[in-house]
Amino acid sequence: QSRGAEHREKGVKSDHEKQYVGFATLPNQVHRKSVKKGFDFTLMVAGESGLGKSTLVNSLFLTDLYKDRKLLNAEERINQTVEIVKHTVDIEEKGVKLKLTIVDTPGFGDAVNNTECWKPITDYIDQQFEQYFRDESGLNRKNIQDNRVHCCLYFISPFGHGLRPVDVEFMKALHEKVNIVPLIAKADCLIPSEIRKLKERIREEIDKFGIKVYQFPECDSDEDEEFKQQDRELKESAPFAVIGSNTVVEAKGQRVRGRLYPWGIVEGKCSAQEWQPGGTGPGRTAGLW
Template sequence: MAGMRNSYDRDYIGFATLPEQVHRKSVKRGFDFTLMVIGETGLGKSTLINSLFLGDLYKNRVVPSVTERLERTTQIEKKQMEIEERGVKLRLTIVDTPGFGDSINCEESWRTVVQYIDDQYRQFFTDESGLNRRNIQDNRVHCCLYFIPPYGHGLRQMDIDFLRRLHKKVNVVLVIAKADALTTNELKRLKANVLADLETHKIDLYQFPDCDSDEDEEFKQQDRELKESIPFAIVASSNLVEVGGRKVRCRTYSWGCVEVENPQHSDFIKLRRMLISTHMQDLKDTTQDVHYENYRAQCISQISQHAMRDRSKSKRESVSSNDTVSETDRLLLQKDEEIRRMQDKLVQMQEKLKTNTILEMNKKNDSVIDV
């Protein structure tokens, strides 16, 4: 046994502890996550957030009167809290949008939200390009919960206009609010209509990553259930009621109660599992690798084009100031113009490639569903 142990020790290098090193470093540093919630007043956004993270972020909120709501514009309201669970710290930022959809004219409700998302990308790009890159604070929106009212037959025109401007900038997850207002058949019909509207208007929601082949069957089943539940039908409540000898969160009616964490009553458990337990890191990775990279590529392309135009303009001015134009200067100007045209074509090709990639992913998902 001693000889075998010595042989093992000689063959052991030690890099197998790298995951443990990364884990210790990550836990020590903590994690950041920014969640944006968008929807009309009264759809239960605050209640859902309090139920998800077991806190009370809105205890000091003042509900505006009807007259004030009609004249309100969309605003940005940030709330932060630190949560610790089993030694892991999470710095959570909730970005709320009071006033969204409350006014009579809601055509410009999207502008404030889109500007805020772009501002966070711009700030991160500026910090990333600066000298002090070690302590960059990530305030980018990693996920957006968009609330759909239970009334209606699908997405409204306001919803469609907003999502078309938002779905390429942030991970969008749709939530049907106060789903206990609908019967089972009505809820199925609403979900089908919403998915049909998304496909008609080519709106992309957050795509769950496919399971690896080596995952266990239970995890694969949970992944299938999450994908089949989109959009999530939610019932939220902060009231604890004793039912069957145990305390549960539920909405109480004269005929009984609707349990928040009962899968037969609500998709709350599935939403919480997706948002916190299984896909939080993937939401952050998708924000970094897809949405932010698209914004970063556009910024670099614009900076290059502006620099090229400024250089061409300065050269033209210097050439025009001379009486004789040398053949070398003329060739340089032609080359600059050719490079500018090539850059424009490159940007067009990148947009076309991105569109084709999205179409291929949609076809792949459709084929998987058919199978």
């Protein structure tokens, strides 16, 4: 998205230079309109509790969505069912507004019996489709609130030797309805060779079970080589291994979001850069790899 903004800015400049018939300003108009209106993005996060879903969302959008969250104790969790909780936050970046809706699924996979625990989630997604369809079929289509889920981040435990049965069942129940991006959660508890092995295993199992996860679009053929390389690396590193952090620690004199272990600091910075297995110093690591 930041690249898109850059492109548009370049477009704006060249429009000012040469004054032609007028249709050259159309992208500009689209740009201005979308800046004014802002964007909607609905992101669902799913996965068993404790995998850092809230932390990652907060780290990604540099916000604090779950200020007044109360963690349930084991007693309450025994009687808990899967809920759907929506958090909305307005984010602004260089004047561009984003209405971010996070759909959280607390309770998923926590029960002793998890049979059909993905049912409330599939129901919710179906409802949003139906609602949008009804609104689109109605008379007043100007201010339709689009609540359809754009993307679902599915958190896989870093400790499973691959996918667990509940992971397979969840993804199979949802892959026709929503873009699933599988993530290896809390990857800072795995050493690089373990991450490689786990990624491979997950990729194999996704193939074998015929699970359709989100496929990144082809990058434009006119992009520069560096970007293409980055894009390739990003695609090859799926399923992404992530870490998140909401605390600021000091690394090499700089204050970064990270986790301070007795044996080193893990920085929770976003980047697609691969781990350097030889690098043992703090600050060499990224939040996404």
